[in-house]
Structures are given as C-alpha cells and as structure tokens.
Amino acid sequence: xxxxxxxxxxxxxxxxxxxxxxxxxxxxxxxxxxxxxxxxxxxxxxxxxxxxxxxxxxxxxxxxxxxxxxxxxxxxxxxxxxxxxxxxxxxxxxxxxxxxxxxxxxxxxxxxxxxxxxxxxxxxxxxxxxxxxxxxxxxxxxxxxxxxxxxxxxxxxxxxxxxxxxxxxxxxxxxxxxxxxxxxxxxxxxxxxxxxxxxx
Amino acid sequence: xxxxxxxxxxxxxxxxxxxxxxxxxxxxxxxxxxxxxxxxxxxxxxxxxxxxxxxxxxxxxxxxxxxxxxxxxxxxxxxxxxxxxxxxxxxxxxxxxxxxxxxxxxxxxxxxxxxxxxxxxxxxxxxxxxxxxxxxxxxxxxxxxxxxxxxxxxxxxxxxxxxxxxxxxxxxxxxxxxxxxxxxxxxxxxxxxxxxxxxx
DNA sequence: GTCTATATTTGGATAGAC
DNA sequence: GTCTATCCAAATATAGAC
Numbered sequence: 301x302x303x304x305x306x307x308x309x310x311x312x313x314x315x316x317x318x319x320x321x322x323x324x325x326x327x328x329x330x331x332x333x334x335x336x337x338x339x340x341x342x343x344x345x346x347x348x349x350x351x352x353x354x355x356x357x358x359x360x361x362x363x364x365x366x367x368x369x370x371x372x373x374x375x376x377x378x379x380x381x382x383x384x385x386x387x388x389x390x391x392x393x394x395x396x397x398x399x400x401x402x403x404x405x406x407x408x409x410x411x412x413x414x415x416x417x418x419x420x421x422x423x424x425x426x427x428x429x430x431x432x433x434x435x436x437x438x439x440x441x442x443x444x445x446x447x448x449x450x451x452x453x454x455x456x457x458x459x460x461x462x463x464x465x466x467x468x469x470x471x472x473x474x475x476x477x478x479x480x481x482x483x484x485x486x487x488x489x490x491x492x493x494x495x496x497x498x499x500x
Numbered sequence: 501x502x503x504x505x506x507x508x509x510x511x512x513x514x515x516x517x518x519x520x521x522x523x524x525x526x527x528x529x530x531x532x533x534x535x536x537x538x539x540x541x542x543x544x545x546x547x548x549x550x551x552x553x554x555x556x557x558x559x560x561x562x563x564x565x566x567x568x569x570x571x572x573x574x575x576x577x578x579x580x581x582x583x584x585x586x587x588x589x590x591x592x593x594x595x596x597x598x599x600x601x602x603x604x605x606x607x608x609x610x611x612x613x614x615x616x617x618x619x620x621x622x623x624x625x626x627x628x629x630x631x632x633x634x635x636x637x638x639x640x641x642x643x644x645x646x647x648x649x650x651x652x653x654x655x656x657x658x659x660x661x662x663x664x665x666x667x668x669x670x671x672x673x674x675x676x677x678x679x680x681x682x683x684x685x686x687x688x689x690x691x692x693x694x695x696x697x698x699x700x
Numbered sequence: 701g702t703c704t705a706t707a708t709t710t711g712g713a714t715a716g717a718c
Numbered sequence: 719g720t721c722t723a724t725c726c727a728a729a730t731a732t733a734g735a736c
Contacts, residue, residue: 359712485660
C-alpha cells in the first residue's frame with residue numbers, strides 16, 4: 301500500500317502543491333488590493349491583471365468572486381486565531397484582559413478591509429461558507445473561553461466585553477486610521493471593565 | 501421691490517418646490533433600496549426603475565451616484581441631529597448618559613445601511629461633500645457638548661464614551677439585527693462608564 | 701424636465717481549443 | 719491549467735430632440 305502510494309502520488313502531490321501555491325499567490329494579491337482600494341472595490345479582472353493571468357483563468361482556482369471573498373474570510377479568521385494561540389493568558393485578570401484586548405484591537409486596526417470582511421456585513425449577498433464560518437466560530441469560542449477562564453462566564457458580561465473591544469476597534473479605524481488614539485485607551489477601558497465586573 | 505418679487509417668483513417657486521419634491525421621492529426610494537439590499541448594492545438603474553423614470557433622468561436631480569450617497573449621508577445626520585435636539589438632557593448624570601446612549605444605539609440599530617454610510621467608510625471612493633460633512637460635524641459636536649454638560653470635558657473620556665456606545669451599536673447590528681441583545685446592555689454599560697468616571 | 705439614443709467601461713461568467 | 723473568444727448583463731454618464 302505504502303509503496304503504491306509513493307509510486308503513484310508524487311506527481312499528483314506536486315501538481316496539488318503547485319495549485320495551492322498559485323491559489324495562495326492570488327489570495328495574497330487580493331489582500332493587497334482590498335487593502336488599497338477597499339473591500340468592495342475588488343474585481344476579478346483587476347485581480348487577474350495583478351497576478352498576470354487572464355480573468356477567466358482565475359476560475360481554475362475559484363468558482364466565483366464570492367469564493368475569493370470566502371477564502372479571504374477564512375484567512376483572516378485563521379490569522380486572528382493564530383494570534384490568540386500565541387497568547388499566554390496570565391493568571392492576573394487585568395493582565396489577561398489587557399492582552400486579549402490588545403491582540404484584538406491591533407489586529408482590527410491593522411486592516412480596515414479585513415475588519416469589514418470579518419466583522420461587518422458589507423458585501424452584498426456574501427455570506428461565508430460553512431467551512432469558513434466554522435473558523436470564525438472557533439475564534440469566537442476561543443475569545444469566550446479566555447474570558448471564562450478569568451471568571452467571566454456570564455453571557456451578558458461577555459457581550460459587554462465584545463462591545464467594548466469592538467467599539468475601540470471600529471473607532472480606531474474610522475477616526476484615526478494608522479494612529480493609536482483609541483489603542484491608547486485599551487488599558488483604561490480594561491480597568492473600567494474589570495472594576496465593574498469584580499469591584500476595585 | 502416686494503411687488504416685483506411676488507409678481508415674478510411664484511412660478512419659479514412652484515417649479516422649485518416640485519423639483520425638491522421629486523428629489524425627496526428619489527431619496528426616499530434610495531433609502532428603501534439600501535435598507536433592503538445593502539448600501540453597496542445601490543444602482544442608479546434600479547433606483548430609476550423604482551421611481552418610474554429612465555436612469556438618465558436622475559441626472560436632472562443628482563450629478564452622480566456619489567451625489568445620491570452624499571444626500572443620504574446628510575439626511576441621516578440631520579435625522580440623528582433632530583433626535584438629539586428632541587432630547588431633554590437630565591441634570592442627573594446617569595440619566596443623561598442613558599438617554600444619549602439610547603438615542604444613538606437605537607438610531608444605529610434601526611438601519612444597518614445608514615450606520616454603514618454615516619459611520620463606516622465602506623463605499624469605494626465616496627467621501628461626503630463639505631456641506632454634508634458639516635452636518636456630521638454638528639452631530640459630533642452636539643454629542644460632545646452633552647457630555648461636557650455633565651462634567652466630562654476630557655477628550656479621552658469622550659473617546660472612551662463613543663467607543664463604548666458605537667461598540668454596542670455595531671455589535672447589535674452584526675450579531676442580533678432586529679433584536680435587542682446589546683440594546684439591553686445600555687444601562688449596564690452606562691453604569692460601568694459612570695462609575696469609572698465619577699466613582700460610585 | 702423627461703425622453704431616446706448612445707457611448708463607454710466594467711463587471712462576472714462560460715465554451716472550447718490547445 | 720491557461721489561453722482565445724465570447725456572452726451577457728449591468729454600470730455610469732453624455733448629447734440632443736421634444
């Protein structure tokens with residue numbers, strides 16, 4: 301069995317790897333473009349031009365424009381998940397909350413288009429595929445479990461927390477893109493939240 | 501002088517009034533459409549169809565599609581401003597903050613497209629005209645002066661306040677459109693904010 | 701002020717040769 | 719897997735008759 305596989309599949313594997321590499325290249329170009337021109341300005345024609353293909357050839361890799369968006373959606377969520385994974389959660393509640401908020405807000409502030417794609421519903425008719433949505437759910441659960449870990453298991457408390465953190469994020473993007481006017485408020489916001497939840 | 505004006509202008513006035521009425525009708529239809537299909541899905545063709553015109557005739561009323569968006573932008577801000585004007589600000593800090601937050605969050609939650617247009621930058625290449633932006637500034641200043649009125653004159657405090665309120669708004673729209681999952685948290689959020697600012 | 705006609709561009713997508 | 723050719727629909731916008 302093993303012999304058969306190694307005898308037969310190398311070609312397939314290489315083809316598959318090449319396919320994946322091209323796909324990756326297209327998605328990277330798409331990220332660049334939405335970052336530069338806005339999420340809704342993406343067009344397959346322009347995307348093809350950038351990766352030096354005919355527009356029609358993109359259909360070898362993506363069934364539709366929405367499929368491109370769908371892959372970007374999964375991409376973004378995977379990236380955020382990875383950052384949460386790299387996070388070592390402190391025993392100290394305030395330090396833990398600060399760290400989580402900082403990861404999220406800086407992630408959001410880095411890329412307006414990505415924020416729009418992941419957390420707002422701004423593309424007409426687009427909704428993530430079940431597979432991509434599963435990644436988003438994982439992110440959500442990850443965030444919630446960190447909060448639960450520091451003693452916040454009330455759903456409403458979690459909702460207030462996400463409102464606070466996403467508020468800082470969206471205000472940062474809307475009113476001071478590239479700056480830190482709201483990022484600077486994270487510690488203060490976390491203190492406010494923690495005092496309210498646990499008392500001083 | 502007066503005799504001349506009243507003799508000459510009635511016709512002009514009537515024509516002008518008719519023009520404004522049609523313009524209003526078009527904008528109302530546009531609101532309906534963006535509410536139904538999303539802000540970015542608006543097209544002049546479809547808009548014309550709804551108001552029973554040829555697409556080209558819209559150009560009698562609006563110089564471009566962006567001009568339509570611009571009028572909607574001003575519309576939305578005027579509406580929010582009117583709601584702030586109707587608000588009688590209590591002497592009690594907590595009641596005042598509650599009222600302001602409630603006005604803003606419910607305004608936001610009513611209409612995803614309007615929120616997108618007024619507070620996010622999701623339409624490629626669109627930016628409001630100076631006249632429309634002036635209305636937005638008025639809204640901003642109105643909100644800030646209310647906060648100043650209850651003793652919050654620190655700019656950073658105001659930023660934290662707007663982050664909190666806009667966070668509740670965007671989460672309400674994103675995670676529970678049409679519901680009240682985050683609207684219910686307003687009082688709690690206001691208590692948290694007030695305690696942090698003024699102590700208990 | 702509204703229409704017809706039209707320009708022009710762009711968009712997403714499919715069929716079929718190679 | 720990439721291309722040529724093509725389709726088709728939709729988009730914004732202008733010119734000019736009525």
